[in-house]
Amino acid sequence: MACTSELRGIQRNLASLEAAGVRAVAISADTNDESRELYRKANLTFPLLSDRKAEVIRSYDLLVPHGGEDNRDISGIAEFLLDSTGTVRWRHFGETKAERFVDEAKKL
Amino acid sequence: MAAKLWNWRLWSGFGLSIGALVAYGFLVNETRAVFWPALFLFVIAAVLLVSGLKRRSREPELYRGKIAGPVLTTLSVLIFGLFGFVVYQVLRVFPDAKNAPQIGQRAPEFSLVDANGKNFTLAQLLSTPITNSGGAARATKGVLVLFYRGYW
Numbered sequence: 001m002a003c004t005s006e007l008r009g010i011q012r013n014l015a016s017l018e019a020a021g022v023r024a025v026a027i028s029a030d031t032n033d034e035s036r037e038l039y040r041k042a043n044l045t046f047p048l049l050s051d052r053k054a055e056v057i058r059s060y061d062l063l064v065p066h067g068g069e070d071n072r073d074i075s076g077i078a079e080f081l082l083d084s085t086g087t088v089r090w091r092h093f094g095e096t097k098a099e100r101f102v103d104e105a106k107k108l
Numbered sequence: 109m110a111a112k113l114w115n116w117r118l119w120s121g122f123g124l125s126i127g128a129l130v131a132y133g134f135l136v137n138e139t140r141a142v143f144w145p146a147l148f149l150f151v152i153a154a155v156l157l158v159s160g161l162k163r164r165s166r167e168p169e170l171y172r173g174k175i176a177g178p179v180l181t182t183l184s185v186l187i188f189g190l191f192g193f194v195v196y197q198v199l200r201v202f203p204d205a206k207n208a209p210q211i212g213q214r215a216p217e218f219s220l221v222d223a224n225g226k227n228f229t230l231a232q233l234l235s236t237p238i239t240n241s242g243g244a245a246r247a248t249k250g251v252l253v254l255f256y257r258g259y260w
Binding site: 004006007017020021022023024025026027028032033034036047048051056057059060061063064067068074075077078079080081083084085087088089090091093108 | 136202204208221230231233246247252254259
């Protein structure tokens with residue numbers, strides 16, 4: 001299974017992020033049913049947003065065509081830390097350790 | 109008979125090709141732009157290797173009995189092949205993300221629904237204060253947006 005370690009990493013560090021004034025959301029091309037399954041399995045309390053048509057994923061230029069099961073289009077892994085004006089202050093492609101973005105969040 | 113010479117071109121060409129592969133592997137997540145520098149290093153490595161081999165064939169006396177030339181060149185070609193394979197895998201798994209919002213740029217607005225049917229927009233995530241379990245609210249300083257491959 002792909003990438004739940006990253007989601008769990010955010011969940012573990014949610015309190016530190018929120019103490020730094022940063023809220024977390026995760027976006028994928030999953031259906032809402034698949035997201036519900038993930039919520040349940042990984043005990044997540046932050047929003048998993050469903051971008052079924054991959055429109056947002058496209059607007060961030062993260063689409064991986066046919067990258068998923070059944071050849072469906074999915075998102076690549078990426079993290080963006082935005083400040084309160086919505087400006088990107090830090091970004092990273094691929095999986096990363098939660099400590100990295102907690103450190104970056106504290107700098108905001 | 110002259111002392112056998114150490115063919116530095118071959119060795120540095122070989123070292124450079126390893127360096128290029130390792131640097132690409134370490135930096136590809138940080139910057140997508142690392143492919144061309146890595147390829148450039150491979151080109152320099154190839155030039156060094158070829159010139160090392162030429163020198164070797166021109167003055168066989170000096171380098172006689174040394175097996176390092178063909179071995180290093182073969183290994184370098186293998187390393188370059190590995191580089192090609194890694195690049196292919198990276199392109200397959202990661203998007204190019206050339207037009208992904210850069211540091212200092214405004215992130216594109218979105219409006220999406222979560223698994224509970226609740227709508228979230230970026231603007232609203234940025235402006236709604238964070239409420240902790242005790243009910244105390246604090247101003248939002250930022251939002252971490254994670255894109256993930258999905259369940260399956």
